[in-house]
Amino acid sequence: MKRFYLYIVLMAGLGICVSSCADFLDREPLTVPNNESFLSGEAQVRGYINGLYTALPSLAKFGMGVRGEEKNSDNILSEIYNKRLNGEETLFSSSEDWENGYKNLRNVNYFFHYYLVPEDMETEEVKSLKGEAYFLRAYWHFVQLKKFGNIPIMDAFWDEHATIAGLQIPQKDRGEVAKFILEDLDKAEKLLFNRSKYSGLRICKEAAMLLAMQVALYEGSWEKYHKNDEFAAATDQSAYFFGEVLRWGDMLFEQGIKLNTKETDGGVVNPGDAYGRLFNQNDYSNISEVLFWRKYSVTDGVFHALTGLVGGGVVDQDGPAGIAGDLVNTYLNADGMPVDPNNSKFKDFNETFKSRDLRLTETIMSSGYKFKSTAKGSRPMKVADASTGDKTINPPFLAGDGNAKNVTGYHIRLGVDTTYVSGDCETGLVLMRYADALLSYAEAAEELGKCDDEVLSKTLKPLRARAGVTYVTPARDPNFTDYGYTLTPVMQEIRRERRVELALQGYRLDDLMRWAADKVIVGKRGKGAYLGHDGVLYKSFAEDKHEALAKVLVDGNGWMDPLQELIPGGYQFNPKRDYLLPIPPSELELNKQMKQNPGWK
Numbered sequence: 001m002k003r004f005y006l007y008i009v010l011m012a013g014l015g016i017c018v019s020s021c022a023d024f025l026d027r028e029p030l031t032v033p034n035n036e037s038f039l040s041g042e043a044q045v046r047g048y049i050n051g052l053y054t055a056l057p058s059l060a061k062f063g064m065g066v067r068g069e070e071k072n073s074d075n076i077l078s079e080i081y082n083k084r085l086n087g088e089e090t091l092f093s094s095s096e097d098w099e100n101g102y103k104n105l106r107n108v109n110y111f112f113h114y115y116l117v118p119e120d121m122e123t124e125e126v127k128s129l130k131g132e133a134y135f136l137r138a139y140w141h142f143v144q145l146k147k148f149g150n151i152p153i154m155d156a157f158w159d160e161h162a163t164i165a166g167l168q169i170p171q172k173d174r175g176e177v178a179k180f181i182l183e184d185l186d187k188a189e190k191l192l193f194n195r196s197k198y199s200g201l202r203i204c205k206e207a208a209m210l211l212a213m214q215v216a217l218y219e220g221s222w223e224k225y226h227k228n229d230e231f232a233a234a235t236d237q238s239a240y241f242f243g244e245v246l247r248w249g250d251m252l253f254e255q256g257i258k259l260n261t262k263e264t265d266g267g268v269v270n271p272g273d274a275y276g277r278l279f280n281q282n283d284y285s286n287i288s289e290v291l292f293w294r295k296y297s298v299t300d301g302v303f304h305a306l307t308g309l310v311g312g313g314v315v316d317q318d319g320p321a322g323i324a325g326d327l328v329n330t331y332l333n334a335d336g337m338p339v340d341p342n343n344s345k346f347k348d349f350n351e352t353f354k355s356r357d358l359r360l361t362e363t364i365m366s367s368g369y370k371f372k373s374t375a376k377g378s379r380p381m382k383v384a385d386a387s388t389g390d391k392t393i394n395p396p397f398l399a400g401d402g403n404a405k406n407v408t409g410y411h412i413r414l415g416v417d418t419t420y421v422s423g424d425c426e427t428g429l430v431l432m433r434y435a436d437a438l439l440s441y442a443e444a445a446e447e448l449g450k451c452d453d454e455v456l457s458k459t460l461k462p463l464r465a466r467a468g469v470t471y472v473t474p475a476r477d478p479n480f481t482d483y484g485y486t487l488t489p490v491m492q493e494i495r496r497e498r499r500v501e502l503a504l505q506g507y508r509l510d511d512l513m514r515w516a517a518d519k520v521i522v523g524k525r526g527k528g529a530y531l532g533h534d535g536v537l538y539k540s541f542a543e544d545k546h547e548a549l550a551k552v553l554v555d556g557n558g559w560m561d562p563l564q565e566l567i568p569g570g571y572q573f574n575p576k577r578d579y580l581l582p583i584p585p586s587e588l589e590l591n592k593q594m595k596q597n598p599g600w601k
Helices: 022-026 042-053 065-072 095-114 124-148 174-191 205-225 238-253 306-311 325-330 349-353 358-363 434-447 453-458 460-466 489-501 508-514 543-549 585-590
Strands: 076-078 290-294 321-323 381-385 389-393 429-433
Touching: 042 095, 042 124, 065 076, 065 306, 065 508, 095 124, 124 174, 124 205, 174 205, 174 238, 205 238, 205 290, 205 429, 205 434, 205 508, 238 434, 321 325, 325 489, 358 489, 429 434, 434 453, 434 460, 434 489, 453 460, 460 489, 489 508
Parallel strands: none
Antiparallel strands: 076 321, 290 429, 381 389
16 A cells, blocks of 8 residues: 555544543543553453544445445446446556554554553453444455455555565455454454444444354355456365354354344334334334444534435435336245236335235335425325226325426335424434344345245244235245346345345445356346336326436336446446456556456556
8 A cells, every 4th residue: 555544533433432531532642652651451452443543434424325235336427427337447446445444453453553442451341442443444344355356465564564565465356355354353253242242333242143144154255256257266165164154153152142033122112113214213222133323423523424314205316217127026925925026006106015925115115104394295186096996196296496306206215203303313323233133144045045934934934024924935936036047945045135124235346246146237227117108107197297207218218227327238237347446556557466356458
């Protein structure tokens, strides 16, 4: 790296900290530490670690954050489409990602370098804080691994070797990087407190176990599905990594964490609430499924804009967007059977949501639900529905403009503030959730040929039970997403479950990359709901809106086709290049030991 950064914000904000750091702000600048006193006691250690939390994902005072992130996949269609999906990234596109990742690693290693707490003062609290540092070093290496593949491992504070000669550090094969990450997480797990200590507000033992599962699953599937292409690891160790998922998962199961259900959550009233309440609460302290979360408080001046934007119909803060119809079609019927997206009944917007997986109506706006009362065009309109008679529905914002305009007919409901308050938002952000562990465990078990009924009974079956879906023995679904290779019926259902359970939570791109799923992307552009003049959706708009609706792009059969003019040939993702981001040319010029990623010349 050409430059080093000191990016430590010493504050107890964002609800992560549990003690004030104000006294620490008056100490000597971190750029000139006093090695005899710096990081030598619990207060200093806590203050420094609190600062490292600020780099973790958060919700901003402006913007959609994670909820709109999946326009980088096939889950959201946006007029401001993702450049990586369309093969438009350049050699210089990833410079900020590279620098930020190593900046964050440098900050963590700064902690280890100057950590001077005497052994007799290493309380359990101090040890757990040290465990948080190991977790964060693992976390940022994982971020870099996913983006860049083979990378230099930053296992020490490099400032003392900040010369051209000292920085000739070779990349490690991605398998070695993954094993280093797991070693750090093993150290973290042994030091960290359980979730119960800080109610999920700080990094905990269970979060370290889940991160280890995520790392092992990512690397195992990458090495399996990329073993015959340009992005293969030096050695295919996929079976080892899948085994690590199960080992860490077994450890996590012993912690007694439970899914959020009516039995565990007294706030559940309606059938879909057990899932929906994971995304619209200010406080997740008593929801044990949430292993790690971020708190916001208007009183403390720490708030965000997400719930207001979602309530106003925004899907992508950059421009008009909408949830992809393919995601909608992935949700099962309540009887456990897949839908046939070619069935003409789905021309009726209301039919799309009837007797389906409860997560569908918790994730996507449908008839009977409303946006914030202050939202543009939110006045309910009457429409004749042959099956139910006159029904009051909220038509999607198809005829407007700006970033609240919807291009597919499918708005986000996930996380909408059901009290419809206006102003600053303080809904918490879930960073890590137990359901992810169940999905990871089931996937790794099936990859190893071990996903029997016992495994399914503790992974997929409880997730479907919470969603009101009858569990049916998996059978091949001819309309399931084509990944370009054959999947077992069980793996189809695991991937289906992963897509819907984790929808709009920032997972989909990583999954497509590790599964070598370019066939899902290349030449595809996605569609939306039916907007033919004979359909409920069209009729839900007053006649004075029909002229505006005529400008909505549809295909020859009346289905919304928002990207037909922007990318007429579908996304042009390059499978020989775009699975990894380019290493910035300036870094290659500085460190001659590194090689550029495949396809980036």
